[in-house]
Amino acid sequence: DQxxxxxxxxxxxxxxxxxxxxxxxxxSMFDYFLWYKKYPAEGPTFLISISSIKDKNEDGxxxxxxxxxxxxxxxxxxxSQPGDSAVYFCAAFNTDKLIFGTGTRLQVFP
Amino acid sequence: xxxxxxxxxxxxxxxxxxxxxxxxxxxxxxxxxWYRQDPGLGLRQIxxxxxxxxxxxxxxxxxxxxxxxxxxxxxxxxxSPSPNQTSLYFCASSLRELSGEGGxxxxxxxxxxxx
Numbered sequence: 001d002q003x004x005x006x007x008x009x010x011x012x013x014x015x016x017x018x019x020x021x022x023x024x025x026x027x028s029m030f031d032y033f034l035w036y037k038k039y040p041a042e043g044p045t046f047l048i049s050i051s052s053i054k055d056k057n058e059d060g061x062x063x064x065x066x067x068x069x070x071x072x073x074x075x076x077x078x079x080s081q082p083g084d085s086a087v088y089f090c091a092a093f094n095t096d097k098l099i100f101g102t103g104t105r106l107q108v109f110p
Numbered sequence: 111x112x113x114x115x116x117x118x119x120x121x122x123x124x125x126x127x128x129x130x131x132x133x134x135x136x137x138x139x140x141x142x143x144w145y146r147q148d149p150g151l152g153l154r155q156i157x158x159x160x161x162x163x164x165x166x167x168x169x170x171x172x173x174x175x176x177x178x179x180x181x182x183x184x185x186x187x188x189x190s191p192s193p194n195q196t197s198l199y200f201c202a203s204s205l206r207e208l209s210g211e212g213g214x215x216x217x218x219x220x221x222x223x224x225x
Contacts, residue, residue, distance in 0.1 A: 032211060041218070044216050089153060096160060
């Protein structure tokens, strides 16, 4: 049973435009939602998180939006840069467990 | 430098031959965890540990063992590896109170192939 779902396995965006990565979840008890970025041959690195009591968190070019009623969150990257090309994992945290989605591969082309 | 170190980075082994993947962190983190990454399945948790001598099963513990005798080390043991354990493995650690806010630090991964 996949509690955290990323339905788009890949996304291609032109440099300078907005990238929107989506994530859905099923468990309303999650406390935090996080996005991790992963380059090939490296471990995932933390990007941004949002508490379940908020609906938006912003950090530079990265903004995460949380819609609790729809059990949906999204990551916006504006403007997208070629260095943003990576696999992005959505994750949800509850009681010492971090549960990951399947990942979305973002490619930013010039 | 604060880091999580996994060894080896790459390993090819035969079915049934016991192996251990080591994980060590130098940040005095209480929480440590093992994940495996498989195509189309994302990162799935194998085992986790909230402190020394405290371990618990994740979502896919079958065929794996762990131990936490010291705070800094959290080895992953495959007593009798099988081909379905061919995967990319990641160790992670975190301060307990920062776990939900993204305080996880991941190692660089161990690519295991069981033939």
